[in-house]
Amino acid sequence: MFNTIKELVTQSQLQKQPLWQTMLDSEQQATKQQASEIWQQMQARYQVMKTAIERGSQGKGVHSPTGLTGGEAVKLKNYRETHQTLSGSTFLMAVQAAVATNEVNASMGVICATPTAGSSGTVPGVLFYLRDRLQLSQQQCLQFLLTTGAVGLVIANNAMIAGAAGGCQAEVGSAAAMAAAAAVEAAGGTPQQSSEAIAIALSNLLGLVCDPVAGLVEIPCVKRNAIGTTDALVAADMALAGCTSKIPADEVIAAMADIGRQMPKQLRETGLGGLAATPTGKKIKMQIFGKKFPADL
Amino acid sequence: MKQYQSVFDIIGPVMIGPSSSHTAGALAIGQVAYKLFTGRPQKITIHYYESFAATHQGHGTDFAIIAGSLGLNCNDQRILTSIKAAQAAGIKVTFIEEKIPSPIGHPNTALIKMVSGKQRLIVCGCSIGGGKIEVPQIEYANCQLKLGGILPIALGSLQDVKFPSEYQKVLKTNSLVHSYALFQQDANQVLVIYLKRNPTITEQHQLLKTFPKLIILEG
Incomplete structure (x- = not known):
């Protein structure tokens, strides 16, 4: 078992194995399950992610009961297919998949939390983009998810992954760090390069607050996942290029925890500060909760 | 323990959105109450604190925590209509937004009270992120339990039984047992076993063989 990113990297280096294998060993030890049972459970989660992306990207897309979010994954898909995009059509596939997932989440559809529901688009966004770009087999996709889980475990146990505890940096920031590490590995990078990618991805989102309009998981959560995927991919590319973070991953995680603890409660999932407290944010809240919330009917 | x-x-849970902490986590706190309560409650009262009090409506916390209290899982479509289902079953459901800080010091805190006749249960839990919960306070079988919070635990009322020595022997030799505590209030006794990890099915059966009244709350 590993408690830090350093331990995860060192154990993998010593055993001459990828990060996902170290996670698998640790999981077998911690839960006394067979490897086949673990693969099976991961496969089920992979399927949920795939279905959510498909649901959000098809036809008119999905829309939340409030009408605040939805249909934008489809807009991205159409735009990608008919325009010379600025950031590249394949890159925008990751964004589309992330937005699709979070639109399904906001519509109260079934998703897999990675590590949370509010940040559930980031990891699948990166994964399903790389699946096509790197021609990953399904087994490699499941390995990708094991690696993201390993990083997420370290962050969750040493810092936090709840917006109410540490802001959005703890949710989308953590998800981006998780995806960045796995992206490096999927592309053939070393465990140390994964560690650099974690540090870079998380550093770039430090301080990000959780300020959901009307206390819903819609604005800005859906689009924050678009940024989560791009942050992860850019950090992974930088690490693969040999760029390094002067501050080691474990210290960045500790900094994230520290910033989270210093964050005022208005910016920790209370819907009282930031975008939620703007004139438009408040107006939206009034409009929605003036009447009964649709899902409670 | 981590x-x-x-x-x-x-990587999980697989769940109906929108929030792992405020929807799936709230549901998990409800499930603890469901497992500990015998039969159907007449009344369920939910007290919300801090972030839960501020955003429970937008995050679907209300239907989620009631769904959990009725024993539903977080990926079950029926959770969306759980409040209506509870009311249709004659259960009085009340939500209270507390203005005071959480009694257990976490922003995502919910306290569930369930009542039926003389039976009374209080579960005070917090949702720590990604659907995981901790349960630091429970009132069960007329005993106040102050717990570490981290699950899994197993607990059972020893109302009609003394604490026999063979119990102690099992508790000391079972490799799953991290530690245990005996809570006593008047004539009531509750045994709480802190487990190192979720027991496998076989291990659950072994535990229940020695302690038939045990309720296992998985983490």
């Missing part, structure tokens, strides 16, 4: 132990604490 709060998050399995890769599926991070």
Whole structure:
């Protein structure tokens, strides 16, 4: 078992194995399950992610009961297919998949939390983009998810992954760090390069607050996942290029925890500060909760 | 003990949105109450604190915590209509937004009270992120339990039984047992066993063989 990113990297280096294998060993030890049972459970989660992306990207897309979010994954898909995009059509596939997932989440559809529901688009966004770009087999996709889980475990146990505890940096920031590490590995990078990618991805989102309009998981959560995927991919590319973070991953995680603890409660999932407290944010809240919330009917 | 132990604490749960802490986590706190309560409650009262009090409506916390209290899972479509289902079953459901800080010091805190006749249960839990919960306070079988909070635990009322020596022997030799505590209030006794990890099915059967009244709350 590993408690830090350093331990995860060192154990993998010593055993001459990828990060996902170290996670698998640790999981077998911690839960006394067979490897086949673990693969099976991961496969089920992979399927949920795939279905959510498909649901959000098809036809008119999905829309939340409030009408605040939805249909934008489809807009991205159409735009990608008919325009010379600025950031590249394949890159925008990751964004589309992330937005699709979070639109399904906001519509109260079934998703897999990675590590949370509010940040559930980031990891699948990166994964399903790389699946096509790197021609990953399904087994490699499941390995990708094991690696993201390993990083997420370290962050969750040493810092936090709840917006109410540490802001959005703890949710989308953590998800981006998780995806960045796995992206490096999927592309053939070393465990140390994964560690650099974690540090870079998380550093770039430090301080990000959780300020959901009307206390819903819609604005800005859906689009924050678009940024989560791009942050992860850019950090992974930088690490693969040999760029390094002067501050080691474990210290960045500790900094994230520290910033989270210093964050005022208005910016920790209370819907009282930031975008939620703007004139438009408040107006939206009034409009929605003036009447009964649709899902409670 | 670490709060998050399995890769599926991070990659999971598979759930109906929108929030792992405020929807799936709230549901998990409800499930603890469901497992500890015998039969159907007449009344369920939910007290919300801090972030839960501020955003429970937008995050679907209300239907989620009631769904859990009725024993539903977080990926079950029926959770969306759980409040209506509870009311249709004659259960009085009340939500209270508390203005005071959480009694257990976490922003995502919910306290569930369930009542039926003389039976009374209080579960005070917090949702720590990604669907994981901790349960630091429970009132069960007329005993106040102050717990570490981290699950899994197993607990059972010893109302009609003394604490026999063979119990102690099992508790000391079972490799799953981290530690245990005996809570006593008047004539009531509750045994709480802190487990190192979620027991496998076989291990659950072994535990229940020695302690038939045990209720296992998985983490």
